[in-house]
Amino acid sequence: MHTALVSNTVLLVAASIIIAAPVKGVPTDACTLLSRASIRTQTGEQVASTKATSRASRDVLQSQCFYALPTFTNSVSVTLISPAGASRDGARKMWERWFHPAEDHKSDGQPASEEEEAAGKASPVTGVGDEAFWVRSFVGTLYVRKGNRFLRISLGGKMNDQERQARAKALAASALRRLP
């Protein structure tokens, strides 16, 4: 992206501000959030491998881990979305935008988009994190917020919606224990 050489001045300034830095002390590698034991408990299978990716976009840092199981369709995907940069609330803003869109429209007067209407169909889930939603989709996804971060957990495999949600909730609780 940037090809210009960074001057000494730039380096000094850069050292004095935070660029894409995660909150100190908070793990940002989603592959550290779930223990092998917790996955085995919920899926009945040992983790065969993990594969992590991360990317910074605007003022959030997204870390994702694919926990591959011997039965591929039973695998688990976990995403941790954390604030990054100076604002410290990027992830929280994102959460509010997508899970509480009605409040937005009270102020802007715009009709809800289809994406926001879809967000309105997310089901609140209690008992995990500060706030959580179950998003019914082809595979089903649990979103859990804790403070200014949130998790996205998706389980594959053939099971009913209630069972999938319960397992995701248990895994989320396990992951949150690894977040301060």
Add this chain to the structure above:
Amino acid sequence: MYNRLNRALWFVPALFVLAGSGLASTPSSGALTDANPTVSYTAGPFVIPNLTDSVSGTPMCSATIPAEQCDTFQLAVNVASADASTKQIQVTISFPISAGEFDVFVFDANGNLLASDTAGGEPSVATIPAVTGAYTVVVDPWDPLGQSFNGVVALVPLPAQPPPATGIPPRYQVYPAPASAGGAESSGEPSIGVDWNPNVASLKYGTVNQGGVAFFTSNLHEFRLRLDDCSSPAATTWTDVTSPVETINTLDPIGLCDHFGGSHPGRVFQSQLAGATSLVAFSDDDGNSWLQSQGSGQPAGVDHETVGSGPYNTAATPPPPPHPAYNNAVYYCSQDIATAFCARSDDGGLTFGPGVAMYNLTQCTGIHGHVKVAPDGTVYVPNRGCGANQAVAVSADNGLTWSVRPIPDSTPAIGNDPSIGLASDGTAYFGYQDGSGAAKMAVSHDQGNTWSPSVNVGAALSIAGSVFPAVVAGDPDRAAMFFLGSPTPGNFQDTANYKGIWHAYLATTYDGGANYFLVDATPTDPVQVGSICIMGTTCGADRNLLDFNDLTIDAQGRVVGAFADGCVVGSCDASSPNTASRSALGTALRQSGGRRMFAAFDPVEPAAPAAPLIGSALQSSTGTLVSWSAPDNGGAALKDYVVYRGLTSGSEKQIATVNASRTSYLDSSAKTGTYYYRVAAVNKYGSSSLCGEVVSVPAPPPQSACTGSGITVVQDPTGDQTGAPANSQLDIQWMAISEKFVSTATPNQLTFTMKVANLASPVQPNALWTIFFTAPNGTAYFVDMSTSGTGTAPVFQYGHIATVAGGTTQQTTDGSADPSSTFSADGTITLVIDDSLVGGLQAGDTLVNINGKTQLLVGADGTGLLETIDSTSSGRYILVGNAYCAGK
């Protein structure tokens, strides 16, 4: 589906509030017009770098934080609407020490990022479409080295486009769904797939389905198309092979055929998003039977799904696990509240793994194009808006991780998803609607990491607006892009004022994207007249085509497409008002000539034409009228048709030569008796073969508006109602209009007839039988019969359709229909209305978009929830006036 605003950039305006470093530009604003095509300004000097755009793609700007200083310039643009197709606005930031870096960003009035340059180097340049509006130019002094910069905003010509390709262009024919294909009249956002080697052997023989058997998916239906290339156009049969579990409810229907080889080649997928069973079903016997995928088992809360399949990348880390149940990976992708995800199936779509986020919704818009898999296993999902560009999400490890790769010279689409075509060597062709509405294509040879400059593929025919891009590729240097286009500039979503005429276009390259043929595949039959709204559920009635079209290829490299026709022959043409163009008739499109996507199947051209598809031979007192369809011309203009006639089958002899401008012949010597006819086409390279014959039959008696039920305006298949064979009282069969002269006391009455299967007692309670039509004043009216509780007498009423806040429509009853309105047990409903109550109709007026619908009240009385049981295509009617019918 689409949202009105780019939600990913929703908080940018807030940043502007804080913007305005202590080093504001001079001047701080400027106005760009055709008369004043250049605006200049300066800003600086800047000492402290602002590195924040490295984090999020756009800078954080604060007047009070030294390391977040930016320069902000307000730009007002007021240019001719025609500029959008010929010019662009170029923002150039130049500075003396080229080792420094100033990044430039251009935002629209809503805070959407339109363009940026963060690549470094001097100068920094960003371009946006030449469209009137208010813009903000933000410059981030990323490495300023104490410099000031000069900004120049200029209206400049669009870059020169490569010349059109030369040689014989490809040619296409369209195949509208016949009336017998019940449900195809409502085919917005269709999909199409081809089973290259039909699993049911009886589907491929002789000249039938030699390129494979095609599947057309739309709404609640899956149609199997039988194409017999004995003639041109091919004789076509549409057979409804819908999966029983896919008929419940619909949202974002998706069809797909996995034509890659393997354990189950030709698996056909049909998917619905909404309803009680959000699911995928698939068939390994070309739609004869279906298996149901895992599904969610619950109403889905998310939007916009896509299904794709293809080989695994066996070189990926980790390598794919054994997958004995199915040779290829199947991917299901969808928007998911804060992210968009893809899930992979290793058992051919029976079960799916977890949904892996491709990107979050601050990075890209949640709604995306269709997932496709390259022969090397790389998976692509195109997106219409990732920051300042369009992009493709790419997975090289079978869907475990994803990266977003932008097309650098693209601008976010107005509202349509882009499409990607993948050639046999993995070359990626990315087709898209850009921010100005132009249809463009870019090419990548390295999995989307770098892209060729985009080419405006509509330029050859001055296409100003395009929608619904769909791309397919074959050999490495061959690809085609299908889109609907209009040469009329302006805002094509302006329902009231846009008057453009839309046709189906195909842009085809045979040299890797260097040059394109541009062909109008529907030159005499518009696909839409007037506006096309692409803003999702916030649209009004001009969203009849919904959100996308589709394109694929058959086994012999023919391009095969699917679209919904909004302007159907018989009820709409290029001279019709916009309101006549509200249909969505399922229509297939297929290459008939020219080079294919696979060179191995290129025909030798120019050559003699193909054999015409013979239609009918209708005999009356004036003779026998023989008609046929124009065939593919073999790459050279048709000269004549030769008509053959015989008294017995196969004994035909030449009787006439007809100029190629006509596709019918009146055999005036055949007023009585039985005759057999055949027709050949001729061009300078020879005569076509003969395909089939037709035998003369008596012509049906002409209809009159003055007698009986009048003129039939719509026919609808019997037994196509929801729940069939139940709900037969709501099964529409046909509709007609008459203007019988009753008396001088009732001089202006219009009589509508709706025929349903039966209305035997007891008449269906809590039901509605409605005929809609649009009058010349542009207002949509309706007449209806309704019932409430069991045993109550039906009520006959009329009203109009009103548009309410948010663009949605509302059916408003205005009063009772004429007391002579009635019904009979045989299923005939007669609705009589005074012309003055529905737009003051007069003789010579044309009613358009005449269509019918039957509905049942769902749930308890008073809830107002109506379930549509049957609906029809649309027709039109020209009033003759009751006075004309006096004495007839």
